[in-house]
Amino acid sequence: GAEIVLGNTYHLYLQPGEKLIKRVGGLHKFMNWEKPILTDSGGFQVFSLGQKMFSLSLRGAERRSNLAKSALKNEIAALPELAPSKIEGVARNDNYKTSLVKISERGAEFRSPIDGVKHFLTPEKSIQVQLDFGSDIIMAFDECTPYLTSKEYAAKSAELTYRWALRCKKYFENQKPKTKNQKYKLKIKDDHERFLFGIIQGSTFKDLREESAKQIVGLDTNGVAIGGVSVGEPQEKMLEVLDWVAPLLPENKPHYLMGVGYPEQIVEAVKRGIDMFDCVIPTRNARHGELFVFNPRASNIFKSKNFYSAIHITNKKFTVDFSPIDKTCDCYTCQNYTRAYLRHLFITKENLGLRLATIHNLKFYLDLMKKIREDI
Structure with missing residues (x-):
């Protein structure tokens, strides 16, 4: 059977909420799972709210059924819009003309698709929520840019992701026990160590990917993830990104490719040195009869x-x-x-x-x- 499961921070944060999960003793007790749990940062789902059009995210999914495409579209409810997203004056591409998420240096403001209430997620809050969950592997908060974004925006976004990663690591380190006999500040009754992974971004631009890889690897987190793929780009582009980034990853740490993929994509990624994967394909496709x-x-x-x-x-x-x-x-x-x-x-x-x-x-x-x- 499975040796690890992934929990979705965005959905668990909105419902049932980190306070309830922390109260019961963390996700392990809440769901009666004794093996490791990895939680994402919530960033991917938050920034998916910012996409007004879904054609780009669907472009690379020719093999999905029409029902699966409809399911993806329906994940985003028709909610009141926030101001258009910008980073230091650089607007997103046309796919982001109107937005349900507002990005700033501090973090991301978004509306819940459940009740329309505004939330503000910062790098520090993302880490704290994951600590409250009792997660074993914790992901740094990042911005996931869509395929075909402009290079100017991708560069600003990758730099923001790096600055957020610095804040994530600082906050994470400050929550660690000072001695072996101390617990994490989350006050969940366990003694096992937790691990932080940084996330590489940079869209499909070679120099941006390489620079992001060097920055994230330089943080010396417990593992390194490659994000911003499987967002509509052709498979050849995804593999090209791996060819750029994989040689820069430390051999003694886990390499995690986020959001991938179909069986043949996993095999190709393993050839390039990837160790870990997560994807909705086995479950989503099963629900639609594939x-x-x-x-x-x-x-x-x-x-x-x-x-x-x-x-x-x-x-x-x-x-x-x-x-x-x-x-x-x-x-x-x-x-x-x-x-x-x-x-x-x-x-x-x-x-x-x-x-x-x-x-x-x-x-x-x-x-x-x-x-x-x-x-x-």
């Missing part, structure tokens, strides 16, 4: 171009297909149910279908990572 299946003829993940395929379970041909989703899979779904039954659940809009499909796709991704480790 299920991943290994090619039994592929003996080595790195040497096989077609090591997997995707089936769309609502396809009529599965009406009388009484085989499991994947004959080689030992997940609960494949061990107990057929393609025909799963198709029936989707066609009749039974929620059980979403759960069973999700179980399978998650197991596929866990097995993918296992195969990668074995084939390295």
